[in-house]
Amino acid sequence: MTISNQENILEVRNLCTSFFTDEGEVKAVDGVDFSIEKGKTIGIVGESGSGKSITSLSIMRLVQEPAGKVVDGEIVFKGENLLTKTKKEMRDIRGNKISMIFQEPMTSLNPTLTCGEQIAESLRIHQKLNRKEARVKAIEMLKLVGIPSPEKRVKQYPFELSGGMRQRVMIAIALACNPELLIADEPTTALDVTIQAQILELIKKLQEELGTSLMIITHDLGVVAEMCDRVAVMYCGKVVEYADVKTIFTDPKHPYTIGLLNSVPRHDLKVEGELSVIKGSVPSPFELPSGCRFVTRCPHAREICHRELPALETKEDGNQVRCWIHTDQWEKQAEAVSTHE
Amino acid sequence: MSKKALLEVNNLKQYFPIKGGLFGGTVNHVKAVDDISFVVYEGETVSVVGESGCGKSTTGRAILRLDDPTSGDILFDGENLLGLNKAKMRKKRKDLQIIFQDPYASLNPRQTVRQILEEALEIQNVVSRKERRQKVEDLLQTVGIGAHQMDRYPHEFSGGQRQRIGIARALSVDPKLVICDEAVSALDVSIQAQVLNLLKELQQKFQLTYLFISHDLGVVRHISDRIIVMYLGKIVEIGDKDSLFENPQHPYTRALLSAIPSINVGEKKKERIILKGDVPSPIDPPAGCRFHTRCPYAMDRCAVEEPKLHSLSEVEHKAACHLLEDGPYDYS
Ligand SMILES: Nc1ncnc2c1ncn2[C@@H]1O[C@H](COP(=O)(O)OP(=O)(O)OP(=O)(O)O)[C@@H](O)[C@H]1O
Ligand SMILES: Nc1ncnc2c1ncn2[C@@H]1O[C@H](COP(=O)(O)OP(=O)(O)OP(=O)(O)O)[C@@H](O)[C@H]1O
Ligand code: SF4
Ligand code: SF4
Ligand SMILES: [Mg+2]
Ligand SMILES: [Mg+2]
Numbered sequence: 186m187t188i189s190n191q192e193n194i195l196e197v198r199n200l201c202t203s204f205f206t207d208e209g210e211v212k213a214v215d216g217v218d219f220s221i222e223k224g225k226t227i228g229i230v231g232e233s234g235s236g237k238s239i240t241s242l243s244i245m246r247l248v249q250e251p252a253g254k255v256v257d258g259e260i261v262f263k264g265e266n267l268l269t270k271t272k273k274e275m276r277d278i279r280g281n282k283i284s285m286i287f288q289e290p291m292t293s294l295n296p297t298l299t300c301g302e303q304i305a306e307s308l309r310i311h312q313k314l315n316r317k318e319a320r321v322k323a324i325e326m327l328k329l330v331g332i333p334s335p336e337k338r339v340k341q342y343p344f345e346l347s348g349g350m351r352q353r354v355m356i357a358i359a360l361a362c363n364p365e366l367l368i369a370d371e372p373t374t375a376l377d378v379t380i381q382a383q384i385l386e387l388i389k390k391l392q393e394e395l396g397t398s399l400m401i402i403t404h405d406l407g408v409v410a411e412m413c414d415r416v417a418v419m420y421c422g423k424v425v426e427y428a429d430v431k432t433i434f435t436d437p438k439h440p441y442t443i444g445l446l447n448s449v450p451r452h453d454l455k456v457e458g459e460l461s462v463i464k465g466s467v468p469s470p471f472e473l474p475s476g477c478r479f480v481t482r483c484p485h486a487r488e489i490c491h492r493e494l495p496a497l498e499t500k501e502d503g504n505q506v507r508c509w510i511h512t513d514q515w516e517k518q519a520e521a522v523s524t525h526e
Numbered sequence: 527m528s529k530k531a532l533l534e535v536n537n538l539k540q541y542f543p544i545k546g547g548l549f550g551g552t553v554n555h556v557k558a559v560d561d562i563s564f565v566v567y568e569g570e571t572v573s574v575v576g577e578s579g580c581g582k583s584t585t586g587r588a589i590l591r592l593d594d595p596t597s598g599d600i601l602f603d604g605e606n607l608l609g610l611n612k613a614k615m616r617k618k619r620k621d622l623q624i625i626f627q628d629p630y631a632s633l634n635p636r637q638t639v640r641q642i643l644e645e646a647l648e649i650q651n652v653v654s655r656k657e658r659r660q661k662v663e664d665l666l667q668t669v670g671i672g673a674h675q676m677d678r679y680p681h682e683f684s685g686g687q688r689q690r691i692g693i694a695r696a697l698s699v700d701p702k703l704v705i706c707d708e709a710v711s712a713l714d715v716s717i718q719a720q721v722l723n724l725l726k727e728l729q730q731k732f733q734l735t736y737l738f739i740s741h742d743l744g745v746v747r748h749i750s751d752r753i754i755v756m757y758l759g760k761i762v763e764i765g766d767k768d769s770l771f772e773n774p775q776h777p778y779t780r781a782l783l784s785a786i787p788s789i790n791v792g793e794k795k796k797e798r799i800i801l802k803g804d805v806p807s808p809i810d811p812p813a814g815c816r817f818h819t820r821c822p823y824a825m826d827r828c829a830v831e832e833p834k835l836h837s838l839s840e841v842e843h844k845a846a847c848h849l850l851e852d853g854p855y856d857y858s
Contacts, residue, residue, distance in 0.1 A: 232714050232716065233685075333803075348578075349804055350804070377577040377578050377741070377805070378577075378741075378743075378782060378785040378786050379782060379785045379800075379801045380804070381785065381787075382798060382800055382801075383800055385787070386800060404715065406715070406789045407788050407789050408787050409789075410788065410790070410791045411788070431791050431792060434789055434791045435791065435792065444716060445715060446789065448718070448719035449715055449719075449744065449789060450719070450722065450742075450744040450745050450747065450748035451748075451789075452744040452746075452747050452783070453786075453788045453790060455768065455771075455772075459723050459726070460748060462716065462719040462723060463716040466684045467684070467714075
């Protein structure tokens with residue numbers, strides 16, 4: 186049975202998505218839980234390969250089958266489990282109620298259609314607008330995302346636009362049907378910072394006007410700090426910490442989150458000496474350690490960490506962390522020498 | 527300590543021809559680098575920053591003579607590299623090495639790490655055949671890769687490890703100057719920090735000089751002694767790290783720094799300067815000051831008169847803007 190909190194637009198529960206390769210099963214997403222409150226923004230951060238993109242593709246039901254498959258869990262959108270929807274029902278939801286912006290606009294825009302046609306297409310399918318209405322709305326959308334002389338731009342093809350302009354067109358398409366949830370996977374990573382600042386400001390403004398809920402995937406912790414209300418930190422297919430943005434940046438709990446923040450070189454502070462680092466590197470998905478996934482790199486690891494996977498525990502303030510240190514177990518554990526490679 | 531100039535770039539121009547028209551002739555030029563001059567002193571790290579397409583990589587490639595510059599001088603240890611013939615330049619490459627963003631693309635996938643490094647040693651004839659094996663082991667140890675991994679292929683390493691192999695290869699010939707072109711940009715933050723620390727450690731150990739090309743201003747602030755800011759093929763500001771970050775003077779530098787999102791939550795944010803529009807094309811760059819189409823302070827003369835680099839302080843802080851004719855501008 187599905188009990189869901191009315192305040193939440195999306196609840197992801199125990200999501201497991203795997204790829205079945207020649208070398209074996211890759212558990213790309215391995216029991217992920219989080220929820221997004223209506224109108225809020227959550228950020229997903231984590232090491233490359235930790236499962237951020239696959240989480241979002243799973244929500245959109247866009248994981249490439251048969252190599253990849255959602256093998257367990259629930260994705261509850263406005264009280265309904267998306268995993269039980271038919272292909273046709275999903276097509277109605279995608280681009281209409283849930284939209285997605287990808288990192289590289291060139292790969293997700295159709296090169297053979299003009300910008301106007303791409304926006305109009307989505308409006309005609311989902312909102313049943315006629316050709317003329319869709320065209321007018323397309324121009325309106327381009328204006329909304331800050332594209333100068335939109336009457337001229339609707340007739341242009343993606344290759345005729347700069348990277349920043351293409352990203353704006355993507356946003357226009359994604360927002361054309363006024364979706365309730367917008368998923369943005371590295372929306373500004375390919376852009377220069379001055380253009381990124383324009384786009385982030387635009388997304389914020391549109392979100393305020395339209396009340397859209399937002400999920401942003403990024404490796405840029407600065408973007409997270411500025412845009413998000415809550416942050417999920419992923420490591421090897423699991424959420425290791427999920428907390429409000431202030432806690433993540435001022436009082437992080439998980440050793441990975443702490444290590445990650447400490448290793449960011451700062452442009453806004455005068456810091457001398459070495460950067461602090463997380464030693465080692467992410468284990469291969471075929472050689473995941475038993476117990477805590479971070480154990481091979483964690484400076485605090487004790488014996489129990491090697492043996493048993495800690496659960497994602499919820500604290501009184503609603504924040505969550507997956508680490509033995511933050512359990513009653515920890516003090517009972519004799520300090521054991523960690524066995525790093 | 528008296529500073530010795532290792533690299534001196536004078537009035538460097540790199541124009542790329544655009545072919546076209548009825549007869550396939552040159553119809554125009556991309557002015558990728560347009561009359562820039564700077565000095566890099568021995569043992570220091572100078573960074574080049576700026577937005578995509580502003581000419582950072584082109585500058586690095588011109589110094590290595592991977593492209594043939596249109597005009598200018600490049601003095602390395604007092605010798606003009608642009609005057610060397612191909613054979614002499616090949617020898618000179620031993621002193622000037624480069625590390626690229628994508629270690630995967632720059633390592634031969636069919637060679638083991640040992641073969642990659644031995645080949646580099648052989649081409650430059652750095653050590654005798656007998657000593658080579660030992661030298662390879664030493665190099666790998668220097669960059670933190672175990673000798674037991676030396677017979678593996680590049681794809682068997684992680685991104686950070688591959689970048690270490692790229693660094694080992696660059697160091698194998700005992701270079702004086704290493705150009706790092708986005709050398710840590712593709713790495714995860716946690717791995718990036720490891721590689722940055724390694725680069726700093728190696729700099730001290732081997733008295734290396736770095737020309738560090740990057741668009742990440744956090745990384746740049748960490749690694750550099752001095753910084754060059756470029757916009758559309760021109761140097762707009764140059765200065766030591768602290769004065770540049772704490773007291774940026776060119777309107778573009780100010781916008782660039784203010785646009786970077788900060789991980790400082792809670793604290794009061796500095797006012798963000800949002801620039802209008804996109805970077806113009808380097809084919810027909812704007813006349814006068816190239817930044818005038820986006821500059822919040824642009825005046826009439828900016829569209830016609832090109833600003834000179836004005837000196838702003840004793841510590842060689844310079845910026846090219848008409849506002850700075852009489853010294854630093856009061857932006858408050
Ligand atoms: N088609 C596929 N076949 C096999 N494995 C895959 C496939 N797509 C993704 N994976 C694996 O799934 C895991 C999660 O990948 P995902 O793309 O979600 O990472 P990510 O967190 O988005 O990383 P990045 O920051 O690099 O974008 C990785 O280990 C990846 O190698
Ligand atoms: N071989 C070439 N032929 C024609 N144009 C070129 C060539 N190489 C570079 N350019 C152009 O010169 C300009 C400067 O390019 P460059 O690669 O130096 O930029 P960059 O500052 O390194 O940018 P990025 O941050 O994207 O790496 C760009 O407009 C680029 O398109
Ligand atoms: S559970 Fe143990 S190994 Fe894992 S993060 Fe916590 S202390 Fe480190
Ligand atoms: S010279 Fe004029 S346009 Fe250029 S940066 Fe200065 S004020 Fe702006
Ligand atoms: Mg991804
Ligand atoms: Mg470049």
